Amino acid sequence: MSDAMSGVNQMVSDLNKSITAAVDRVKAQQEAQAAAAANVQEFRKDVRKSASNTIGAATDMGVLAKNVTRLNVVGALGANDPVDFYKFRVTTKGEVTLGQIGDEGTRVQVMSKLGTVVADSNKNAGKEYDNFKSMMQGDYSLDKGDYTLRITREKDQSPKDTKNYAIQLSMGSYTQDYDTVAKAPLKGQSAYSLSTGQQAMLDGLNSAMSSLNSIPTGQSGTQKLMGSFNLFV
Numbered sequence: 353m354s355d356a357m358s359g360v361n362q363m364v365s366d367l368n369k370s371i372t373a374a375v376d377r378v379k380a381q382q383e384a385q386a387a388a389a390a391n392v393q394e395f396r397k398d399v400r401k402s403a404s405n406t407i408g409a410a411t412d413m414g415v416l417a418k419n420v421t422r423l424n425v426v427g428a429l430g431a432n433d434p435v436d437f438y439k440f441r442v443t444t445k446g447e448v449t450l451g452q453i454g455d456e457g458t459r460v461q462v463m464s465k466l467g468t469v470v471a472d473s474n475k476n477a478g479k480e481y482d483n484f485k486s487m488m489q490g491d492y493s494l495d496k497g498d499y500t501l502r503i504t505r506e507k508d509q510s511p512k513d514t515k516n517y518a519i520q521l522s523m524g525s526y527t528q529d530y531d532t533v534a535k536a537p538l539k540g541q542s543a544y545s546l547s548t549g550q551q552a553m554l555d556g557l558n559s560a561m562s563s564l565n566s567i568p569t570g571q572s573g574t575q576k577l578m579g580s581f582n583l584f585v
Contacts, residue, residue: 392528395529396530401427405433411425413425413440413532414530415440416441416521424519424520425531425534428516428534431514438534442496446494447490447492448492448493449490449521452517455513458505458515459472460473462487463499464497464499465498465500
């Protein structure tokens with residue numbers, strides 16, 4: 353009996369040691385993440401989108417460098433605004449993670465420099481949709497080079513409905529976090545005419561986005577995107 357009890361006590365002791373070690377590892381990871389977050393530099397730019405709905409007039413998001421930068425863009429397709437383009441440069445081949453939140457019916461495509469669709473959020477896009485899902489999970493590799501994000505509405509969506517969106521790109525960890533707040537073109541530059549109510553709606557959206565810099569440094573990708581999107585609702 354004493355041998356049996358001794359064995360049980362040893363098992364309990366070993367289990368406690370394992371639990372303690374696991375807790376210590378979690379604490380160490382949390383402390384490391386907190387230290388890394390404290391050293392993240394935040395950058396932000398407010399830009400006016402071009403009134404030209406062409407890939408050549410794409411808004412620059414910045415440079416995506418592995419373990420260095422994270423790129424975030426917050427914007428909206430205004431009423432009768434058919435498409436938004438954003439360009440970014442990948443400095444070295446690696447697995448890219450794409451985060452996306454926004455209004456339903458918003459379509460996101462990643463395109464190569466030549467305009468070839470690499471990944472597509474539309475469920476009927478076949479291989480490109482599979483690539484998009486892989487990119488959302490951080491399992492899709494992009495080659496070094498220039499790329500473009502194409503933001504549109506799904507075909508069943510009304511062109512009069514505003515579509516808010518927030519998109520994020522990262523490659524591993526990061527020490528520099530770049531926010532691009534994309535606002536509607538100035539009235540005089542607009543390629544389409546807005547009603548007074550539509551313009552007021554867009555002005556209110558732009559005003560809300562001006563508080564984006566209140567998002568705390570070092571947030572996770574999901575937290576940051578949800579925080580930015582909450583400014584719209």
